Amino acid sequence: xxxxxxxxxxxxxxxxxxxxxSHHRKALKAQGVLMPxxxxxxxxxxxxxxxxxxxxxxxxxxxxxxxxxxxxxxxxRMLARTLAEDIAREQPRAMILTATQLGSSLxxxxxxxxxxxxxxxxxxxxxxxxxxxDPARVLARTYAGQVMEGRALPLDHDLALARSGEDWxxxxxxxxxxxxxxxxxxxxxxxxxxxxxxxxLTAFWEGTFGSGSVTLRPYDAARFHGxxxxxxxxxxxxxxxxxxxxxxxxxxxxxxxxxxxxxRQLNALLLKRLDQPGTVLPRPLWHSFLKEIAIExxxxxPGALSAVSDRFAAxxxxxxxxxxxxxxPAFVPDAPLPDWQEADPERGYRASQYLLVFDGRIDKASKxxxxxxxxxxxxxxxxxxxxxxxDDGLSExxxxxxxxxxxxxxxxxxxxxxxxxxxxxxxxxEEALPPYAPLPDRTLPDGSTGTxxxxxxxxxxxxxxxxxxxxxxxxxxxxxxxxxxxxDGTDEILGxxxxxxxxxxxxxxxxxxxxxQQHALNRSLKEPVVQQSDxxxxxxxxxxxxxxxxxxxxxxxxxxxxxxxxxxxxxxxFGHSGVTRLEDRFVIEQFDRCAPKYCPKPHTVWGFxxxxxxxxxxxxxxCHRPNxxxxxxxxxxxxxxxxxxxxxxxxxxxGWRSSKSSxxxxxxxxxxxxLRSAESFLIKRQRGRAxxxxxxxxxxxxxxxxxxxxxxxxxxxxxxxxRAEYDRLMADDKLAALxxxxxxxxxxxAAELQATPEFRTLYDQALEIRLNGTxxxxxxLALDLES
Numbered sequence: 016x017x018x019x020x021x022x023x024x025x026x027x028x029x030x031x032x033x034x035x036x037s038h039h040r041k042a043l044k045a046q047g048v049l050m051p052x053x054x055x056x057x058x059x060x061x062x063x064x065x066x067x068x069x070x071x072x073x074x075x076x077x078x079x080x081x082x083x084x085x086x087x088x089x090x091x092r093m094l095a096r097t098l099a100e101d102i103a104r105e106q107p108r109a110m111i112l113t114a115t116q117l118g119s120s121l122x123x124x125x126x127x128x129x130x131x132x133x134x135x136x137x138x139x140x141x142x143x144x145x146x147x148x149d150p151a152r153v154l155a156r157t158y159a160g161q162v163m164e165g166r167a168l169p170l171d172h173d174l175a176l177a178r179s180g181e182d183w184x185x186x187x188x189x190x191x192x193x194x195x196x197x198x199x200x201x202x203x204x205x206x207x208x209x210x211x212x213x214x215x216l217t218a219f220w221e222g223t224f225g226s227g228s229v230t231l232r233p234y235d236a237a238r239f240h241g242x243x244x245x246x247x248x249x250x251x252x253x254x255x256x257x258x259x260x261x262x263x264x265x266x267x268x269x270x271x272x273x274x275x276x277x278x279r280q281l282n283a284l285l286l287k288r289l290d291q292p293g294t295v296l297p298r299p300l301w302h303s304f305l306k307e308i309a310i311e312x313x314x315x316x317p318g319a320l321s322a323v324s325d326r327f328a329a330x331x332x333x334x335x336x337x338x339x340x341x342x343x344p345a346f347v348p349d350a351p352l353p354d355w356q357e358a359d360p361e362r363g364y365r366a367s368q369y370l371l372v373f374d375g376r377i378d379k380a381s382k383x384x385x386x387x388x389x390x391x392x393x394x395x396x397x398x399x400x401x402x403x404x405x406d407d408g409l410s411e412x413x414x415x416x417x418x419x420x421x422x423x424x425x426x427x428x429x430x431x432x433x434x435x436x437x438x439x440x441x442x443x444x445e446e447a448l449p450p451y452a453p454l455p456d457r458t459l460p461d462g463s464t465g466t467x468x469x470x471x472x473x474x475x476x477x478x479x480x481x482x483x484x485x486x487x488x489x490x491x492x493x494x495x496x497x498x499x500x501x502x503d504g505t506d507e508i509l510g511x512x513x514x515x516x517x518x519x520x521x522x523x524x525x526x527x528x529x530x531x532q533q534h535a536l537n538r539s540l541k542e543p544v545v546q547q548s549d550x551x552x553x554x555x556x557x558x559x560x561x562x563x564x565x566x567x568x569x570x571x572x573x574x575x576x577x578x579x580x581x582x583x584x585x586x587x588x589f590g591h592s593g594v595t596r597l598e599d600r601f602v603i604e605q606f607d608r609c610a611p612k613y614c615p616k617p618h619t620v621w622g623f624x625x626x627x628x629x630x631x632x633x634x635x636x637x638c639h640r641p642n643x644x645x646x647x648x649x650x651x652x653x654x655x656x657x658x659x660x661x662x663x664x665x666x667x668x669x670g671w672r673s674s675k676s677s678x679x680x681x682x683x684x685x686x687x688x689x690l691r692s693a694e695s696f697l698i699k700r701q702r703g704r705a706x707x708x709x710x711x712x713x714x715x716x717x718x719x720x721x722x723x724x725x726x727x728x729x730x731x732x733x734x735x736x737x738r739a740e741y742d743r744l745m746a747d748d749k750l751a752a753l754x755x756x757x758x759x760x761x762x763x764x765a766a767e768l769q770a771t772p773e774f775r776t777l778y779d780q781a782l783e784i785r786l787n788g789t790x791x792x793x794x795x796l797a798l799d800l801e802s
Contacts, residue, residue: 016102016107016108016109016110016137016138016140017108017109017110017138017140017141017142018109018110018112018134018137018138018140018141018142019109019110019111019112019142019144019251019252020112020113020117020134020141020142020143020144021111021112021113021114021144021145021251022113022114022115022117022118022143022144022145022220023113023114023115023116023117023118023119023145023146024115024118024119024145024146024147024208024210024216025115025116025118025119025157025160026153026156026157026160027146027147027148027153027234028146028234028236028239028240029058029113029115029146030057030058030115031239031240031244032113032146032239032244032247032248032251033057033058033113033115034057035244035245035248035257036050036057036111036113036248037050037056037057039248039257042257043111043254043257044105044107046254046255047107047108047109048107048108048109048110048111048252048254049101049102049105049107049109049110049111050110050111051097051098051101051110051112052799053093053094053097053098053101054094054098054112054114055114057113058113058114058115058116059112059113059114060075060114060116061090061094062094062112062114062117062130062133063075063114063116063117063120063121064076064079064081064087064090065087065090065091065094065133066091066121066126066129066130066133067087067120067121067126068123068125068126068129069083069084069087070194071123071126071194071202072194072196072201073116073120073201073202073203074164074165074201074203074204074298075116077196077201077298078298078432079427079431079432079433080427080428080430080431080432080433081427081431082196085426086426086427089423089426089427090423090427091129091133092423093420093423094133095133095136096420097420098110098137099136099137102137109252109253110137110138111252112134116203117130118145118210118216119157119203119208119210120202120203122188122202122209122210122219124219124222124223127219127220127222127223127224128223130223131223131224141224141228142228142230143220143221143224143228143229143230144229144230144232144251144252145213145216145217145229145230145231145232146231146232146233146234147213147231147232147233147234147334147341147345148233148234148235148345148346149317149324149345149346149347149348149349150211150213150323150324150326150327150331151317151318151320151321151322151323151324151348151349152317152348152349153208153211154170154173154208154211154317154320154323155269155314155315155316155317155320156269157208157211158170158173158275158315159269159270159275159314159315161203161204161205161208162270162275162278162279162282163270163275163278163302163305164203164204165199165201165204165205165282165285165286165301166204166205166279166282167205167279167282167283167286168205168207169279169357170315170320170355170357171355172190172207173207173320173323174320174322174323174354174355176190176207177322177323177325177326178322178326182215183209183211183212183215183326183327184209184210184212184215184216184219185209186207187206187207187208187209188202188206188209190206190207191205191206192205192206197289197295198286198289198290199285199286199289199296199301200286211323211327212327212330213231213327213330213331213334214327214330214331214333214334217229217231217334230338231334231337231338231340231341232247232250232251232338232340232341233340233341233343233344233345233346234345235343235344235345245257245258269314269315270309270314271309271310271311271312271313271314271358272312272313272314272315272316272358273310273312273358273359273360273361274308274309274310274311274312275314275315275358276357276358276359276360277308277310277360277364277366278305278308279357280360280364280366281304281305281308281366281369281370283366284366284367284370285301285304285370288370288374288377293381294377294381295380295381296377296380296381297380297432299674299675299676300376300377300380300676302676303676304369304373306664307369308364308369309664310360310361310362312358312361315355315358316349316352317348317349318348318349318350318351318352319352319353319354319355319356320355321348321349321351321352322354324348324349328348331346332346383438408425408429409422409425409790410785410786410787410790412783412784412785412786413425413786413787413790416783416784416786416794417786417790417793417794417797418797420797421790421793421794421796421797421798422793423797424792424793424794424796424797425789425790425793427793428616428789428792428793428796429789429793432675433615433616433792434788434789434792435610435611435613435614435616435724435788435789435792436611436613436788437611437612437613437724437725438613439612439613439678439680440612440658440679440680440681441681442563442680442681442729444725444726444727444728444729445726445727445728446728447728447731448729448732449732450732450733450734450735450736451566451567451568451732451733451735451736452566452736453488453735453736453739454488454489454490454566454568454736457490457570459492462547463547463548463549464492464493464543464544464545464547464548464549465491465492465493465548465549465550466490466491466492466493466548466549466550466551466552466569467491467492467493467494467495467544467545467548467550467551467552468486468491468493468494468495468552468553468554469494469495469496469497469535469536469539469545469551469552469553469636470494470495470496470497470553470554470555470556471496471497471498471499471523471531471532471535471536471553471555472496472497472498472501472505472509472555472556473498473499473500473501473505473531474501474502474503474505474698475503475505475556476503476504476505476508476753476754476756476757476758476760476761477597477599477754477757477758477761478556478557478602478691479505479508479509479512479556479754479757480508480512480741480744480745480750480754481601481602481603481737481741482556482559482602483512483517483518483744484737484740484741484743484744485559485603485733485737485740486559486560487517487740488733488736488737488739488740489560489562489567489568489569489733489736490568490569490570491560491569493518493519493544493548494517494518494519495518495519495521495539495542495544495545496509496518496519496520496521497520497521497522497523497531497535497538497539498520498521498522498523499522499523499524499526499531499535500524500531502760503757503760503761503764504753504756504757504760505757506520506522507753508750508753508754508757511747511749511750511753512744512750515744515747515750517744519542519544521535521538523535523538532638533637533638536553536635536636536637536638537635537636539636540635540636545629546629548629549628549629550569550573550626550627550628550629551626551627551629551636552584552624552625552626552627553624553625553636553637553638554584554624554685557602557687557688557689557691558586558624558685558686558687558688559602559603559685559686559688559730560584560626560683560685560686561587561683561684561685561686561729561730562682562683563680563681563682563683563684563729564681564682564683567732567733572682572683575659575682576655576659576682578653579628579653579654579655579659580627580628580630580632580651580652580653580654581625581626581627581628581640581641581652581653581654581655581663581666582625582626582627582654582655582656582657582683583623583625583654583655583656583657583662583666583673583677584623584624584625584626584657584683584684584685585621585622585623585656585657585672585673585678585679585680585684585685586619586620586621586622586623586624586684586685586687587609587610587612587680587684587685587686587687587727588609588610588619588620588687588689588719588720588722589606589607589608589609589610589686589687589688589689589690589722589727590606590608590609590610590690590720590721590722590723591606591690591691591692591693591696591721591723592605592606592607592608592723593608593723594606594691594692594693595692595693595694595782596692596693596694597691597692597694597695597758597761597762597765598692599758601734601737601741602688602691603686603688603730603731603733603734603737604731604734605691605692606688606691607726607727607728607731608722608723608724608725608726609686609722609723609724609725609726609727610722610724610725610788611722611724611725611788612678612680612725613678614722614788614792615674615675615678616792616795616796617719617792617795617796617799618672619672619719619720619795620719620722620792621672621673621674621678622639622671622672623639623640623671623672623673623685624638624639624640624685625639625640625641627640627641630648630651631645631648632644632645632648632649632651632652633645633648638671639671640666640670640671642669644667644668649667652667654666654667656673656677656678656679657679657680657681657682657683657684658679658680658681658682659679659681659682660677660679662676662677665677686727686730689716689720690717690720690721693778693781693782694765694768694769694778695761695765696716696717696778696781697765697768697769697774697777697778698761698764698765698768700716700774700777701764701768701774714777714780714781714784715795715798717781717784718784718786718791718794718795718798719795719798721781721784721791722788722791724787724788
């Protein structure tokens with residue numbers, strides 16, 4: 016088996032190549048090529064983090080809590096085992112591993128030897144691939160990227176080294192600061208990029224992997240950003256051309272030179288601030304400071320760095336002789352300009368004034384970080400309700416259930432910045448507060464359909480009336496619901512609600528394409544109820560908008576964020592709360608155990624759905640968000656999180672989940688009851704599928720969704736007004752009869768599945784899994800790697 020090792024380096028289109036590889040993972044498999052998941056989805060960062068020297072801590076290892084040699088060794092052994100298992104199972108003719116950090120961070124022979132020792136048992140034919148371009152253009156992008164990660168040294172140093180005639184590679188490393196992760200000092204961030212010496216880069220890698228093992232290919236921005244990217248992929252990895260392209264590969268826009276100047280000057284002060292004892296500056300907060308001083312303008316001009324192009328011109332010409340593909344425009348430098356000088360930061364900017372403004376937040380973060388570490392250490396030694404912990408912090412249940420890979424993930428996770436906890440936000444969630452008052456009557460202006468939910472359903476009969484009544488009670492004005500392939504009476508219930516004037520129902524049995532849901536959403540844009548709406552949201556029948564401000568209504572929330580055009584309604588995942596049987600009771604009343612508010616891993620926990628103003632800013636509505644932004648509307652979009660904080664820069668173009676910097680639940684959250692009762696879970700897993708209940712289809716979903724670490728009853732303040740609206744709807748005899756018939760269908764289906772050995776086993780296994788949040792997150796992460 017041939018093993019392709021793509022090493023980047025950074026800032027030369029690797030993210031686009033990786034996105035295409037990930038998008039075509041199944042098509043690659045059909046060609047006998049394995050793009051494994053164990054090292055990561057797109058960029059195989061786990062491979063990189065596993066092989067750096069233990070004392071070579073970089074921002075990635077630091078941010079992910081993988082500083083210790085023990086955690087690195089866990090990751091190394093996990094990768095060695097899972098990659099070998101993947102190869103044994105798939106028997107591929109080739110495997111592709113790709114990590115941009117390999118080429119732009121590994122700088123010690125010991126690191127390459129550790130990487131070689133990991134890969135040689137997998138293949139005796141290892142090919143190293145790097146994409147390169149004129150070093151001045153790359154330095155302009157790299158320097159800007161370093162500054163946005165904390166670099167404080169200006170480009171004068173890099174230019175002086177280029178003119179000195181000294182060995183570039185060694186000169187960069189000799190001048191690098193000592194690594195001090197807590198103080199924000201990393202080789203990758205603060206040092207000049209040693210790897211711009213492509214001749215030295217080639218010799219470095221061939222010194223460990225053998226003469227002729229390295230291939231250099233040109234980075235051509237036009238080729239990488241257009242339809243020719245698929246051909247570049249084929250040429251790089253000896254593939255048959257792949258058809259199709261992911262719709263949205265995020266861009267790597269360069270920040271304005273003035274913004275870079277502002278950021279560098281602020282970084283210099285922040286690094287001094289970090290030298291003060293007890294000061295902690297979490298990376299998300301640092302990033303947010305730099306975003307807050309952003310300014311528009313032209314990026315750094317590569318022509319002003321022509322000394323770097325000149326420094327490597329002869330060496331790169333020799334490389335072009337060795338690698339003919341480089342003979343094109345890749346090494347042709349930009350026209351020379353006057354030597355680089357740091358841009359004017361503009362508008363009277365003074366970094367010291369901003370530091371004074373940020374100082375209080377740094378103090379607060381330092382105290383919170385210290386308290387959080389103490390709490391995390393205490394949490395892993397505290398007893399779990401269901402079992403006593405073992406010496407390694409796992410409960411006895413977890414030790415019995417978690418496979419070795421999940422136990423390794425737990426060891427990484429338990430004291431990292433990704434460990435779940437509930438210490439964010441300001442809303443009291445377990446306290447029984449007074450019920451909300453009924454929603455005042457409101458009259459919509461002529462030509463407006465108000466706030467509209469577009470929904471898609473299949474076999475949801477027992478839950479429809481509650482969901483509709485609830486959202487009417489908090490201020491939703493209209494519903495457009497699509498259904499397909501229903502057998503439990505869902506269509507009939509929605510048809511009756513349409514006859515009653517409550518909603519509009521459309522049959523979607525004739526759907527085309529990859530998804531009935533997307534087919535329905537595309538159709539919905541032609542409907543008058545959507546075209547005339549003020550606000551739109553697409554949510555499912557197991558999702559309830561929980562407004563946590565004012566009188567708990569959508570008008571109250573809109574009043575709290577009057578300028579917002581888009582709202583990321585982040586999921587709060589609710590587990591089965593010990594309810595095993597399907598009951599005819601309100602979902603929001605039965606289930607009150609949920610995920611902690613801080614839960615960045617696994618990625619599904621912080622998924623969001625978007626509520627957005629109908630201002631024509633986007634051409635398309637998708638499952639989680641609107642897409643295809645109209646450029647002339649960009650300046651009109653203000654995207655806020657559930658706490659009303661601006662997250663526009665993060666979400667305006669793509670993304671469907673909140674991050675550590677954008678999570679917020681204070682004003683609004685989306686309660687997601689993905690499981691409901693254990694019996695309902697069986698029906699959900701069987702619905703629309705053949706009888707396959709292995710772990711990836713059955714328990715994987717349960718493990719991801721059955722959270723019970725926290726309790727949140729804030730939505731139950733809506734119960735009186737929900738009951739009033741529900742009773743009003745159910746006073747219709749026909750609707751009530753249809754609801755009862757649908758409930759009996761589900762009860763009969765649950766009994767049928769309980770009598771099926773495969774589903775009974777799934778049911779029993781699911782109820783056995785009683786894990787705390789960190790254990791559950793570790794198990795889910797391990798399943799990601801195995802899927």
